[in-house]
Amino acid sequence: MCAGLRTAGAHRVSEMLFGRRTSFDYLECADCMSVQIAAAPADLASYYPAGYYSYDSTRVGLFKRMRQGLRCNLVLFAPAPVSAWAAGGKSDILYPLLRKAGVKRASRILDIGCGGGALLRGLARAGLPHLLGADPYIEADIETPEGVKLVKRSVHEVRGQFDLIMFNHSLEHVPSPAADLAAARELLAEDGCCLVRIPLVGSFAWREYGIHWYGLDAPRHLALPSRQGMGQVATRSGFRVEEVIFDSTAMQFMASELYRRDIPLAQLTPEHFTKREVAEFRRRARALNAAHDGDQGAFLLRRN
Numbered sequence: 001m002c003a004g005l006r007t008a009g010a011h012r013v014s015e016m017l018f019g020r021r022t023s024f025d026y027l028e029c030a031d032c033m034s035v036q037i038a039a040a041p042a043d044l045a046s047y048y049p050a051g052y053y054s055y056d057s058t059r060v061g062l063f064k065r066m067r068q069g070l071r072c073n074l075v076l077f078a079p080a081p082v083s084a085w086a087a088g089g090k091s092d093i094l095y096p097l098l099r100k101a102g103v104k105r106a107s108r109i110l111d112i113g114c115g116g117g118a119l120l121r122g123l124a125r126a127g128l129p130h131l132l133g134a135d136p137y138i139e140a141d142i143e144t145p146e147g148v149k150l151v152k153r154s155v156h157e158v159r160g161q162f163d164l165i166m167f168n169h170s171l172e173h174v175p176s177p178a179a180d181l182a183a184a185r186e187l188l189a190e191d192g193c194c195l196v197r198i199p200l201v202g203s204f205a206w207r208e209y210g211i212h213w214y215g216l217d218a219p220r221h222l223a224l225p226s227r228q229g230m231g232q233v234a235t236r237s238g239f240r241v242e243e244v245i246f247d248s249t250a251m252q253f254m255a256s257e258l259y260r261r262d263i264p265l266a267q268l269t270p271e272h273f274t275k276r277e278v279a280e281f282r283r284r285a286r287a288l289n290a291a292h293d294g295d296q297g298a299f300l301l302r303r304n
């Protein structure tokens with residue numbers, strides 16, 4: 001992240017999303033506290049099985065489609081009070097983030113690491129016409145039922161110019177985030193915005209749970225920045241950080257608690273936590289976000 005070469009030690013982390021429990025060393029940077037996997041496994045693709053959630057491309061019912069489209073429109077384009085009302089209470093803050101990023105109906109939007117294209121499909125239902133998804137790990141180029149093109153490419157292979165480029169929890173999955181950010185910068189219009197949503201090392205959940213922290217997600221997450229490291233990698237890639245919004249959720253507690261008890265997330269059932277506990281996790285996540293100590297952040301980057 002910061003291009004530093006000194007390590008402050010290693011952390012041995014097990015695969016716990018599916019419960020394979022193979023373990024991997026993560027090296028911590030002595031300068032910016034970011035961590036990265038010492039060596040990605042040769043069979044990394046096998047850690048993205050067919051049921052991996054981001055590739056879910058199931059069709060969505062008509063009522064839900066209409067509701068999603070309406071909500072997206074209100075949050076993005078309605079006057080501020082209406083926008084805030086439509087965004088209220090929803091855990092996913094993508095649409096408010098896009099509003100902050102200055103998205104217009106005519107904006108050309110690129111989603112890097114789009115998986116099954118769920119986010120773009122939501123935007124397409126809201127009537128945004130210029131959408132492209134890229135993901136080197138999808139099976140082949142496809143067009144979604146909404147007409148959104150998803151191409152089997154990395155950011156280095158995409159051509160064109162875009163007003164918004166998003167890395168929605170995808171930058172932590174690439175071996176060289178600085179190179180990928182620099183490539184995105186080349187594709188960004190002069191006044192465009194690059195949105196990076198990513199887990200953050202050094203946050204409360206990392207300090208509290210250590211190697212059991214959900215955000216590590218070994219071995220799929222190859223490099224994870226600290227708040228400081230994210231600023232440094234952005235600067236090195238030709239960006240300045242315009243704003244950071246902390247958007248951590250109850251998952252930082254639920255999943256990390258399970259991992260600490262040696263229970264894979266795939267085995268989570270409603271019996272593991274009471275409603276009261278989940279409500280408390282949500283309250284604590286909101287408090288951490290307000291204190292800028294949540295375990296994930298959204299970085300709005302502008303060209304330097």
Ligand SMILES: [Zn+2]
Binds near residue numbers: 029034
């Ligand atoms: Zn560093």
